[in-house]
Amino acid sequence: MQWNKEELGSYAPNDIEMKWYAYWENNGFFHQEPEAGKPPFSIVMPPPNVTGQLHMGHALDNTLQDILIRFKRMEGFNVMWLPGTDHAGIATQVKVEQQLAEEGKTRYDIGREEFLKRVWQWKEQYGNRIEKQVRRLGSSCDWSRKRFTMDDTCAKAVREVFVSLYEKGLIYQGQRITNWCPHCQTALSDIEVDHSDVQGHLWYVKYPIVGETEYVMIATTRPETIMGDTAVAVNPNDPRFKKYIGKKVIVPLVNREVDIIADDYVDLEFGTGAVKITPAHDPNDFDMGQRHHLESIMIMNLDGTMNELAGDKYNGMTREECRNAVVADLQSLGLLDHIEELTHAVGHCSRCKTIIEPFSTKQWFVKMGPLTEAALTAVKEGKTEFVPDRFAKTYNHWLEDVHDWCVSRQLWWGHQIPAWYCDDCGKTSVSRTDITECPHCHSTHIHQDPDVLDTWFSSALWPFSTMGWPNQTADLKQFFPTSVLVTGYDIIFFWVARMMFMTCEFMKDIPFKHVFIHGLVRDSQGRKMSKSLGNGIDPLGVCEEYGADALRFTLVTGNTPGNDMRFYMEKVEANRNFANKIWNATKFVIMNLKDYDVDFIPATADLTLADRWILTSFNDTVRRVTTNLDTFELGDAADAVYNFIWNSYCDWYIELAKQRLYKSDDEQSKRTVQYVLVYVLAHTLELLHPFMPFVTEHLWQHIPHEGDSIIVAPWPHMQEKWNFASDAATMNTLMEAIKGIRNMRAESNVPMGKKAPIIMIPADKAMAATLKEYEAYFHTLAFADKVTLLDPMDAKPENAVVSVVPGIEVYLQLKDLIDVEKETARVRKEQDKIAKDIDRLEKKLSNQGFLSKAPAAVIEKEKAKLTDYSEKAAALAKRMEDLDAL
Incomplete structure (x- = not known):
């Protein structure tokens, strides 16, 4: 038996917290070697971005994980909590490009090799900041095992997965619509796009029917893309347009003849019921173009300016300039019918806030269909369980309706795609190791694909790449699959599902047994914390x-x-x-x-x-x-x-x-x-x-x-x-009696410390014996100077307040404890005030003007106040009855 017998001073958390964290870490308490035969419990930390600053979401996520880890460590499990960070492709590249901009340079000025040196330098200087912040929370993760999505271990796993999927025909190159940021000039994943409502317009434009004097009117939010139209579509069940299906219309401004096609996707209720189809600049139009074999005309450059296919007049204009010019030209041609105000959601790049442009570009894709079945089955059969289980529906819904995943990004920071193109024979080679000559024609005129992989590609491998896969390590053998993933519901689509299907494919097992979902941390008003609202709270400051x-x-x-x-x-x-x-x-x-x-x-x-x-x-x-x-x-x-x-x-x-x-x-x-x-x-x-x-x-x-x-x-x-269950029940009864006495004293404003005589009537002899045996508890905890026990047949005490608990009636005689006249005046004054409050609220809640205009939450709050005041009024009336009896 040991203990520190030094005096315990005043509680000052800052004096002890860093001291004990250093003690735990320096003594290796966070690290455990794999122990065969010992039950494992493992968690891989959702890797925060190296650009990240600890926020309340991180604090919640790490706190929940640490609670589970500390609990299981004390229970005697073989514990591993593996920390790490994500390279955050776009976010990190933006940081370094901002530094270059301050020097008056771009990444192209210094070249790829020098740029990547700069990124690694930035990572070494700033990228470990969030690790220190996680330590401040007390997170007891094993820092000796920390991983980075770009370290050698993870890089090896990324390349193995890419090449394996390619060899199985599950990774391919194709021309598809993606989210494109004209400023960052890269494709983006859905999670890298923020959708926000903006005030826009709906332009109604006439498309003349070829050979007729009639026209079809369409409604569009993007008139600047008209020059890329290759069809007009209507719903086959729309009686207004059945006679036009199969005819041709002239696309305004470019005088292109295109077909009027029928497609079930068209919403009969939107606009006029007829829509322009621009396959190269809209994801839904792209799908429709595929179904109807339409031409795809890309009228914009990668920086969002118009190109020569938009027409000489618009070539070189920005999207905004082109929109204004097109609207003016349509008006002058008499083809603009009218304009409506419209509020609609528009996607913005989460990093630079530029409006996203859907672009048809050549990208690398993962074929999702063959990968989803095992991931869906794992959850349906209960091998992986969601907590709460309702989130399994969210997971299933996404995987059942998932599209092929665009994994290429037009960045320099990240895992460069291991594909090489031969300048002589034109063939593509994908390899686990870097190659210097074409394996097909042996030409040395080859170059590697300049694109990098989506950050989510490497983080999808996190549950097993971090433990050394594809090598069969001791950690992998003992700690995989992991016990639980702790994460927010907002990334079930983007991360949880991807880890599931990648792990099921490459490990032939689940990545984690439980997915413990937590919500968001909102401010005291229930609003999401954000920079724009200025309501964020720094957990380190707390x-x-x-x-x-x-x-x-x-x-x-x-x-x-x-x-x-x-x-x-x-x-x-x-x-x-x-x-x-x-x-x-x-x-x-x-x-x-x-x-x-x-x-x-x-x-x-x-x-x-x-x-x-x-x-x-x-x-x-x-x-x-x-x-x-x-x-x-x-x-x-x-x-x-x-x-x-x-x-x-x-x-x-x-x-x-x-x-x-x-x-x-x-x-x-x-x-x-x-x-x-x-x-x-x-x-x-x-x-x-x-x-x-x-x-x-x-x-x-x-x-x-x-x-x-x-x-x-x-x-x-x-x-x-x-x-001692029966003894505990007895004690709980005595405590209820003592609480009753304390409440009566408080409600009667009996001065603290003033002892009072207590009279109790037990229900039976057994309770009487108990009260007599433990009478001292009432002297100690209920300020009793005398305790009197009466028989149930005796007359009840007069001029006393009573509290009834199971088996006991407790009486407190107040006459000698309080100034009755003074207390009566106080209660009456409080009754008058409460009565005015109740009258005011009743009038307010009967006012139809207030009820029709006030938000539901405000009305409910006022009703709750009225209920509270009414309860207080009833308590005061009872108090007055007791005082009148004295």
């Missing part, structure tokens, strides 16, 4: 002011799987106060360990009712916390340990212990209460440790304990010998 423990506990308490949570600074402050409460409770225990016998274990006969109750309550808390952690109900687990510490241990047991510590001459009783205080406190700190690691380690070291650190202490287990 750590500095209140401590990481308080932040972590705030993020987990009240948190339910899959649901968004609101963040209140008041809760952080309250949880710092909770940490301080534990600190002060521990100081109390330490101060009362004089002559503490480390070898003493009390017999059952030595235990008082309070001892048996707290030990039984602790057993129940162990059960509840463990069960909730095992079922990912982390918020409920945190609530259970919080309520036990604050209410049961601090507010009740410590108060009852004081009598035996200070006033008793019974040494056996003192040793018993010391034992129970230490036993329950030490093991409760262990229960709390996954949630609040720093304060629990510090306090645990200052009380008698076994072992070097709480981080590797055994997880508490229920002790059958300390299970």
Whole structure:
């Protein structure tokens, strides 16, 4: 048995948190070697971008993972939590290009090789910042195993997967529509596109029918693409246009004759019911063009300016300039019928905020159809379970309707596509190793594809590439598949599903057994945190002011799987106060360990009712916390340990212990209460440790304990010998009676500390014996100066307030405790105020003008206020009745 006997000062989280993190890391407590035969528990950390700054989403995600890891480490599992970062292709390249722009240069000025040197330098200088921030939260991940999506281990896996898929015919090159950023000049994944509502217009344009005086009118939001039209489409079931199907119209401005085609995709309700088809500049039009074998005419350059196919007049114009010119020309030709205002969602590059242009370009694609079946089956058969399970529907829906995945990006930073083109024979070669000559004609005139892979391609391999695959490593053998993935619901499509199908394909197994989904952290008003709203909260700033423990506990308490949570600074402050409460409770225990016998274990006969109750309550808390952690109900687990510490241990047991510590001459009783205080406190700190690691380690070291650190202490287990269910029930009844007395005193404004006579009527002789035996509890905790027990047949006390609990009626006579006249005046004044508030609210809620204009949330809030005031009014009326009886 050991403990640090130095004096425990005041609680100052900044003084202890960094100290203990360094202690854990330096002593290797985060690292475990693979141990065959020992049950594994593993998590791979969702890799934050190297460009990233820790935000509340990261803080929540890492806190939940760390709670699970610390819990399983203490339970004795062979634990591995593997951290790492993502190279963040576009985001990182943008950062370095911004630096170059400050020097008056572009990446093309310095060339690819020099540019990549600059990116690696930037990564070394700034890319580890988020790792330090994750440490500040207390994340106990194994930094010796950290991975980077561009390191040699991951790079080898990326190339193996690309080549294998290519050899299986599951990766191909094709001309398809993709999200294109004209500023970054690269294709983008869906997650790299932010959709926001913008105020635009709907232009109604006449397309003359060839050989007739009639025309078909279309509605478009993008008149600048008219020059690329290769058809006009209508719905085959639309009676307005059936007679036109098969005829031709003239595309305005370019005088191109195109067909009127029928396609079920056309929405009868949008615009006029007839739409222009521009296959090279719209994804839906592209699909329609494929179905109807339409020509695809790309009228823009990669930088978003118009090219020669748009016509001489528009060649070289920006999209905006071209739009204005086209509208003016249509108007002058009499082909612009009218314009409507329209608010619609427009995609923007998430990095540079440029409006996305759908472009038809040659890209590399992963053929998704053959890859999705195993990933869908794994979830349907329960091999991988979503928590909550409703998110399996989101996952299934995306995979069942998925399109081929564009994996090429026109960037320099990333995994360069391992494909080489021969300038002589024109053939393409894909290779696991770099090649210097064409394997087909042996020409040395070859060049590698300049594009890089989508960042999500490498992160899709994260569950197994990080453990050394394709090599069969010891880590892979012991820790794969991983136990759980902790992530937000917003990237189920983009990351979770991709990891599933890639892992099922290459490992022939699932990547993780559970997908634990959490929601977003919103501000106190329920809004998403964003730079534009200025409502973001820096978790590091919160750590500095209140401590990481308080932040972590705030993020987990009240948190339910899959649901968004609101963040209140008041809760952080309250949880710092909770940490301080534990600190002060521990100081109390330490101060009362004089002559503490480390070898003493009390017999059952030595235990008082309070001892048996707290030990039984602790057993129940162990059960509840463990069960909730095992079922990912982390918020409920945190609530259970919080309520036990604050209410049961601090507010009740410590108060009852004081009598035996200070006033008793019974040494056996003192040793018993010391034992129970230490036993329950030490093991409760262990229960709390996954949630609040720093304060629990510090306090645990200052009380008698076994072992070097709480981080590797055994997880508490229920002790059958300390299970006294009937005694605990008895104690709970006494506590309810004491609470009733406390409430009556508070409601009657009895001054604190003023002792009062208490009269109790037990329901039977057994309860009478219990109350007599534990009368001292009422003196200690209910400020009773005299306790009188009456028989149920005796007359009820007069001029007294009453509280009824199971088996006991408790009476408190107030006449000598309060100034009745003064209290009556106070209650009457409060009644008058409440009556005015109720009258005001009733008038407001009967006002039809208010009800018709106010938001539903505001109306509900006012109704809730009225209910609250009405309840207070009823309580005051009851109080007045009691006062009138005195």
